[in-house]
Amino acid sequence: MRIMKIIPRFLYSFIIILMLVFSNVVVTEATEVENTTEDSSVTDGTDTTGNNIFGVELSTDDDSTMSGAIQIVIVLTILALCPSILILLTSFTRIIIVLHFTRAALSTQTAPPNQVLIGLALFLTFFIMAPVFNQINTEAIQPLSRGEITQEEAFEAGVKPIRNFMLNQVKDEDLDSMAAIAGYDNISTQEEIPLVVLIPSFILSELRIAFWIGFLIYIPFLVIDMVVSSVLMSMGMMMLPPTTISMPFKILLFVLADGWNLIIVNLMSTFVT
Numbered sequence: 001m002r003i004m005k006i007i008p009r010f011l012y013s014f015i016i017i018l019m020l021v022f023s024n025v026v027v028t029e030a031t032e033v034e035n036t037t038e039d040s041s042v043t044d045g046t047d048t049t050g051n052n053i054f055g056v057e058l059s060t061d062d063d064s065t066m067s068g069a070i071q072i073v074i075v076l077t078i079l080a081l082c083p084s085i086l087i088l089l090t091s092f093t094r095i096i097i098v099l100h101f102t103r104a105a106l107s108t109q110t111a112p113p114n115q116v117l118i119g120l121a122l123f124l125t126f127f128i129m130a131p132v133f134n135q136i137n138t139e140a141i142q143p144l145s146r147g148e149i150t151q152e153e154a155f156e157a158g159v160k161p162i163r164n165f166m167l168n169q170v171k172d173e174d175l176d177s178m179a180a181i182a183g184y185d186n187i188s189t190q191e192e193i194p195l196v197v198l199i200p201s202f203i204l205s206e207l208r209i210a211f212w213i214g215f216l217i218y219i220p221f222l223v224i225d226m227v228v229s230s231v232l233m234s235m236g237m238m239m240l241p242p243t244t245i246s247m248p249f250k251i252l253l254f255v256l257a258d259g260w261n262l263i264i265v266n267l268m269s270t271f272v273t
Contacts, residue, residue: 074151088203089162091128091271094210096121098267101214105221106254107247124264128271135161159195166202167193169271174201174208213267221250 086092099117103109112120126133140158143149149157167190178201179187187193228246232238253259 086122086125089166089199090125091206092121092125093203093206094213094270095124095267097207097210098213098217098263101210101217102259102263105214105218106250107221107243108251124268128268129165132161132165163195163198166198169205170198170202171205171208174204177201178204209270213270217263220253224249224253 096117099121103112103117136158139161140149140154143157144151144154175193175197178197179185179193182194182197184194184197187197225242225246228249229242232240232242232245
């Protein structure tokens with residue numbers, strides 16, 4: 001779908017800004033470490049730069065924390081996966097597909113434009129996922145920044161809210177199908193479902209629900225097309241395209257029924273469990 005291939009430019013700009021800020025912090029810390037190392041070498045007469053490579057201190061002790069180089073790799077990997085996580089592991093997929101079906105049913109071609117649809121879908125996604133993001137910040141990011149938990153514990157605490165959100169939206173038949181394909185036949189509780197099974201099951205459920213909602217949206221507009229086409233044929237105006245006449249009536253019906261409010265409010269209510 002063409003609309004799913006368009007990533008907002010401000011999302012890339014946000015990622016680039018984060019990378020620049022992070023790189024400046026790393027360079028500053030590396031300079032401080034290098035200056036400290038030089039001072040200690042001059043003072044003590046010993047060389048303590050054995051584990052310092054290009055200004056990044058690599059820890060080799062078993063009890064030490066993760067080295068700075070590995071942390072940089074992890075952060076850059078997460079930033080690269082941010083668009084995929086935002087699109088596929090949240091409510092974004094269902095919202096953007098329903099909005100696209102709405103535009104196609106109105107036969108307005110490029111109104112609203114793709115940028116408006118994607119921006120609307122993003123802000124609706126942030127609104128729906130706000131409790132999940134706040135829980136991740138409270139239980140994972142803040143304790144990790146204060147040094148109260150390790151990276152592994154932060155990952156487990158951060159994945160749990162997203163996992164619960166997907167479990168509340170996924171269909172049981174999709175879970176059974178993906179579990180059977182992956183070879184997990186002895187899953188008895190939801191806690192035993194691995195992410196490798198849950199994520200594709202959630203995506204499949206979102207596509208099914210989005211297309212079902214899109215079908216329901218199409219029905220009243222399809223009735224208008226059929227009525228206009230029948231009237232034109234009865235009048236002998238077979239050379240006149242029915243969409244030319246039906247589109248103003250579709251827009252009029254959509255505006256009088258407050259269509260955007262009906263679609264968005266009812267679409268967001270589908271995420272309430």
